[in-house]
Amino acid sequence: MFCRRWRPISTAICHQARAFTIAIDGPAASGKSSTARAVALELGLGYIDSGSIYRCATLLALRNKISDIDARHADLIGLISHSKFDIRILRNVWLNNEDVSKEIRCADVNRFVAEIARDAGVRAEVLKIQRSVAANAEKKSAAAADGTTPNGVVMDGRDIGSAVFPNAELKVYLDASAMARAIRRWDQMNSARNAQGKRSEEDGAQTEKPAYPTVEEIAREIEERDYADINRAHSPLRIAPDAVVIDNTNLTFEQQVHTISDLARERMGIPRKHEDSI
Template sequence: MQCLRATLCRRATRHLFASKPLARDFTIAIDGPAASGKSSTARAVALELGFGYIDSGSIYRCATLLALRHDITDISAGAPDLIDLINKASVDIKFQPQSTRSAPNLITGRLPVPDVRILLNDEDVSEEIRKPDVNRLVAKVASDGGVRSAVLGIQRALARAAETRSKSVVGKEGVSSVPGGVVMDGRDIGTTIFPNAELKIYLDASAMARAIRRWDEMNSSLKRAKPPAVPATAENTPAEYPSVEDIARELEERDYADINRQHSPLRIAKDAIVIDNTSMTFEQQVYSIADLARDRMGLERKHDDL
């Protein structure tokens, strides 16, 4: 198990990260709109390559959960109380590569998706940060410049702590030892967090495909928490969970907010490779990204048959 921990304060964040982006052995930045499959894909790519993994979006969700728990709903004023809470918070990301949890039902890939548990101040909030109330507020929280500055420090600190073990690999010139790297997903990883990442991917999908994935994710989380008497369907989903159509509308609103926000808006980096996975299998998108990384590291490709 790999455990990444960041406990930050304003002063330490400014001292460590204000001057320049951190350099990694090999960094893969995966950006894209909400529910485009960034997280599951990034985890599987990290597993495939033996890299560390940082769930960037979960940090904003933790910030949103802090806002909800402290009744902070007015983010327009800069939310100094929320920023103070973020700076004092500890965030743990526990990446479990040996997990055999299946991929979301919408995508038919057979690859295991490593499990990731998110701890906020030592409390496992992995399910709570995916609930509808967090979904509805996270875009507003993430659009605040002060919040983004605080989270930026956490993101880079977690990447700094990511494990990058050397390993023996078969390259174009025989067997050699190469350092590891880190995979991070989000909305501004390739444009703001790691603008010098060795590989930048922009993962996209249609709004309806993303809505179905999000609906499936919500119901999978519900079943893990409390198995229902009958399988969940669109007709018997609990009232607190919205319909696929409602989710699609929420995602379109989130897209608009992410693209038009003042600070670090959602953009396709100039040197990013765009992958539309609406009609791709999970395996295809994971293996294609992994082989793109191998190409840039000078290693042998493994999945030219796809």
Template sequence: MEHLRENHLQVAIDGPAGAGKSTIARIVADKLGLYYLDTGAMYRSVAYKALASGISLQDEKAVTGLARIIDIRLSHNDRQTVFCDGEDVTSKIRDVEVSRAVSLIASYPGVRNRLVELQRQEALKGNIVMDGRDIGTYVLPDAGIKIFLTASASERARRRYLENIKEGKMVSLEEIRSDIEKRDVVDSQRKFAPLKPAKDAVILDTTGLTIDEVVAKIIRIIREG
């Protein structure tokens, strides 16, 4: 893979909530020795901080102001610990309340502009795998590899449900599916950088596929690209 030695390989992995983007992207990056950036964790950090600070999620101006001043750092270790103003929020940003708030937070142009600026700075550091909802269309439109992961809402809800059980979070499958479907609507219909596949993205439907199978398909795409 000669392009991996050129220090500017950019792999953009997009897709809706529950498609397995973060898990897949992290494994792919690890197997290929690339840096991984979970952009969703950045939006979740803003949502967490707004909730913890008592800021109304409906107050776009206040939330945008918050996004401009908080310090978000993602470590480069395997787990990719997330720090918000020095606090380890890796687990806290995965709470149900944060999950329900993040799509609204991410719909604010001011918030996206600030975080996209940070994401592009990270991409300049070298070979990177970045996942999110608008990486291939907006954050890294010139990325050499663009992949759009998708799966049925039922499949995505089932996966999230099993993850929650493993982490001791008791949320019903029906509730998770409802939240996912609502996020799909908000993410795909927002005016600024909506969720959609890039024109040159490879679309992978992961319904019925194992993590290892999806990882193998993506690595094959990268190596052939």
């Protein structure tokens, strides 16, 4: 449901500016990335999963055995600043020309990413990367524009509307209960485990299935991550004053995508498209 109303902006302003930025924020496992990606595809905009950049930074720390951020702060900042990040709209995340899409979602990264993300130096370095990657995505979107819709970018994260793009044309805050988010994450992990098991069976390999956390354990991890994100000193998780808040606990994936896409269309001065948008 909506917790805030939005103000439509004039058609003239949208068409004159030609660039359109959608900032989607929210807590862990609220569906930001999958929703933002689908919205970008529907509207023909560029897409950036900013959380993947923090996960890549966390992977860099783990691979280089940096467990104490305070003691090896400069080392981690150097690694991040000299790395190449490529976030592609069809889910792939590349770090230094290596596809790390699956590795950045592993349990070790999940446990350590909040520690990395709270560091002010890391956030400052990632902010540069976010804006650079977003600018490149906007250029690609502009090249593909058909002249009837603005070029632009959709970016999701935890401080996009409040810190990265405070002047975004549309800001959305996606939320859901901790248990609903835990169930979704467990379903994702279970699907990935089943897919891996099927591939192993087809290859004739005998592999022991790794132990996965329960839904209750995931819910506790999510609540701990929420607390860390809300209470960190630098760029904490906040709802921007002008954001549209959508609780998607009881919404279908299609409903939330259609709702955000139609909100964007209204602000672009384009007619709404979907009957199921709220």
